[in-house]
Amino acid sequence: MSFSLKTNDPVKDDRTYSGMQQNLENYDPGYASGLPFYQNNGVPITGYPIATITDQEIDYFLSQQIYTIAPTIAFVWQGPGVQRVDRGRAVG
Amino acid sequence: MSIGGGPSVSIINYVQHYDQILVFVNDGVGFQRRVYENNFLGFGLKLDVGAEYFVLPRFSLNAGLAYHLIFMTNLLEVDASCKTTGDYYYSESLRAVDAFGLNPFQLPDGRDLTYDLLSANYLKLYFGATFYY
Numbered sequence: 001m002s003f004s005l006k007t008n009d010p011v012k013d014d015r016t017y018s019g020m021q022q023n024l025e026n027y028d029p030g031y032a033s034g035l036p037f038y039q040n041n042g043v044p045i046t047g048y049p050i051a052t053i054t055d056q057e058i059d060y061f062l063s064q065q066i067y068t069i070a071p072t073i074a075f076v077w078q079g080p081g082v083q084r085v086d087r088g089r090a091v092g
Numbered sequence: 093m094s095i096g097g098g099p100s101v102s103i104i105n106y107v108q109h110y111d112q113i114l115v116f117v118n119d120g121v122g123f124q125r126r127v128y129e130n131n132f133l134g135f136g137l138k139l140d141v142g143a144e145y146f147v148l149p150r151f152s153l154n155a156g157l158a159y160h161l162i163f164m165t166n167l168l169e170v171d172a173s174c175k176t177t178g179d180y181y182y183s184e185s186l187r188a189v190d191a192f193g194l195n196p197f198q199l200p201d202g203r204d205l206t207y208d209l210l211s212a213n214y215l216k217l218y219f220g221a222t223f224y225y
Contacts, residue, residue, distance in 0.1 A: 058110055058111060058112050058113055058200075059109070059110075059111035059112065060108070060109065060110055060111070060200050061108075061109050062106065062107070062108050062109070062199065063106075063107045063109070064104060064105065064106055064107070064210050064212075065104070065105040065107065066102055066103070066104050066105070066134075066160075066162070066212055066214070067102060067103045067104075067105070068100050068101070068102040068103075068136075068138075068160060068162070069100065069101055069102075070098055070099065070100030070101075070136075070138035070160070071098045071099065072096045072097060072098035072138055072140055073096055073097070073098055074094045074095060074096025074097075074140065074142075075094065075095055075096065076093070076094040077093045077094070079093065
């Protein structure tokens with residue numbers, strides 16, 4: 001996946017996202033907008049470094065691990081091998 | 093030869109790996125690797141067919157086939173944690189603030205990361221050796 005980010009005006013907050021994953025397209029600007037761009041007193045930070053990043057590739061993969069505990073009851077057939085001894089004497 | 097089965101309880105651990113995700117760093121922008129985890133609880137059945145052959149009186153080789161049928165549930169509280177930052181998201185409404193609102197509960201294609209996202213059923217072929225004393 002790829003996306004582009006443009007942050008060149010902290011006051012207007014005109015960050016643009018294009019070609020980005022839907023996850024990031026759905027983001028709520030309220031979470032991110034202004035957070036690092038304003039001081040605690042609400043005054044915008046001036047001289048904010050311009051960051052323009054275009055088509056940055058993000059490697060993504062999803063993995064799954066399963067941890068299982070399963071007590072099992074089983075029927076066992078012991079096979080003919082145990083039948084070859086009859087009262088301590090070899091049969092046949 | 094043996095055939096058996098039983099109930100099972102499982103924890104399914106989804107792990108999302110984002111390499112080079114864009115994040116705020118102080119008053120700048122940088123890249124970070126983010127690994128988000130979600131856990132779900134499942135109940136199921138295990139069926140097992142196995143064979144054991146004694147090559148020595150107290151030593152046997154065995155092999156078997158086990159099928160795990162797992163029904164996932166959403167009984168666990170839906171939360172997420174980030175292994176790389178230590179952040180914990182205890183509600184589906186929470187977002188990674190420093191990663192432009194990245195949603196740890198959603199896949200990049202927009203699908204929600206729910207308990208039934210992936211099938212958890214699996215077939216297992218196993219081999220082993222046993223020494224009896």
